[in-house]
Amino acid sequence: MANRSDTKTRILDAAEKLFAERGFSETSLRLITSKAEVNLASVNYHFGSKKELIRAVLARYLDVFMPAASQELNKLTATGRPDLDTIFSALVRPLLDLDKVRVEGTRIFLQLLGRGYIESQGHLRWFITTHYGEHLDRFVQVVCQSAPHIPPAEMFWRLHFTLGTVVFTMASSDALMEIAEADFKEQNDIESVIRKVIPYMAAGVAVPLTQANRE
Amino acid sequence: MANRSDTKTRILDAAEKLFAERGFSETSLRLITSKAEVNLASVNYHFGSKKELIRAVLARYLDVFMPAASQELNKLTATGRPDLDTIFSALVRPLLDLDKVRVEGTRIFLQLLGRGYIESQGHLRWFITTHYGEHLDRFVQVVCQSAPHIPPAEMFWRLHFTLGTVVFTMASSDALMEIAEADFKEQNDIESVIRKVIPYMAAGVAVPLTQANRE
DNA sequence: AATGATTTAAAACACCCGTTTAAATTAATC
DNA sequence: GATTAATTTAAACGGGTGTTTTAAATCATT
Secondary structure (H helix, E strand, C coil), X not given: CCCCCCHHHHHHHHHHHHHHHHCCCCCCHHHHXXXXXXXXXXXXXXXXXHHHHHHHHHHHHHHHHHHHHHHHHHHHHHHCCCCHHHHHHHHHHHHHHHHHHCCCHHXXXXXXXXXXXXXXXXXXXXXXHHHHHHHXXXXXXXXXXXXXXXXXXXXXXXXXXXXXXXXXXHHCHHHHHHHHHHHHCCCCCHHHHHHHHHHHHHHHHHCCCCHHHHC | CCCCCCHHHHHHHHHHHHHHXXXXXXXXXXXXXXXXXXXXXXXXXXXXXXXXXXXXXXXXXXXXXXXXXXXXXXXXXXXXCCCHHHHHHHCHHHHHHHHHHCCCHHHHHHHXXXXXXXXXXXXXXXXXXXXXXXXXXXXXXXXHHHCCCCCHHHHHHHHHHHHHHHHHHHXXXXXXXXXXXXXXXXXXXXXXXXXXXXXXXHHHHHCCCCHHHHC
């Protein structure tokens, strides 16, 4: 049953790297299969279509990350009501652990997530919310409880601001780290960037509503 | 010299709308020219290539916005040292004024900016920084002065977080507004989103350094 | 009205895309 | 070891892409 070299895995490995770097529509199946050193038709044989390959690439990460993140949240809420900084920090470990699953897993996952949200008009967003909705709802719930002064509708927007912050930062993290080192003699890695971004996001998510926003 | 129906303008008008909605690579020249009711070849005749058309679309907005934003900043610094919320808010007027330049100008410009930063790996970023660098530097300078407790190296990161927040939010603003209406019966437009994002960004940029970050 | 440059028009070009087909190969089962 | 099933292969299909070409039409200027 199992072929030792696993064409399916080689396709996924090559695809996720290219998708993260160049986006989904900018990455052809021909490029993927040539990098993976497999036949062009094997993508359609194993995955059915390019669209389903994209979903499979994302699912491979989400299936690891989502349960791990949920578990961290459960540990947090078991002991008491955590603050926002603590909640965001709890996601760091599952995020960084993706580097153990695959080389550069953290960066690739975050970039894929961003591309998925922006590029595919809606249908990848739909895939994520329907397949991992429980985990997302759980996260939103915990965040809302830790910032009870923010109405849910406002929190919806702020969490998407947060998603944008993370996704964009990670997508260009390589270039940003280079500039930071050249301009400020500051040595960074992915983890240190994540640790910088957490206070920024936590402050933004919890900031009291202004008069104009309360309307 | 000037033809009253102006093929060039019709192309730009059709292109910016489609680019903002579907992204650059997802929008074909054939779709643009059919919407604009001009001949396919006229794009290459007037702009040279699709890439140059994209730059022309962006430049038409940046040439209006950048000087206007700079002028607002000058007005602000003339009277005293503004706080971050004031600085970000000062950009709102030039942004909203784009609606006077063209129908839905504000939304289209911000979405184009978002797509431009995400889709084209780097070379549109280069176009913007080299053509409008003075304005950008001026902005960074004013922001740094208004938050003197943040070291420049940290501010570098936080401003890029901010860029990510804006860019990602605007690129997916249509989808987000739809969801917000479906889930929370909340009717939004671009201005209300802008007014939501400003406090978020201002809080994040100015948040005091934590022990871990100061190191 | 005639001239010459600018602009538009239709068609073709060369290329890349995702997908499908059908034969060849490999692996598994009896 | 023969038969069946699963997988890989090479080739072609149908369609869309940006761009170029060539000729006609339009325009401003003489």
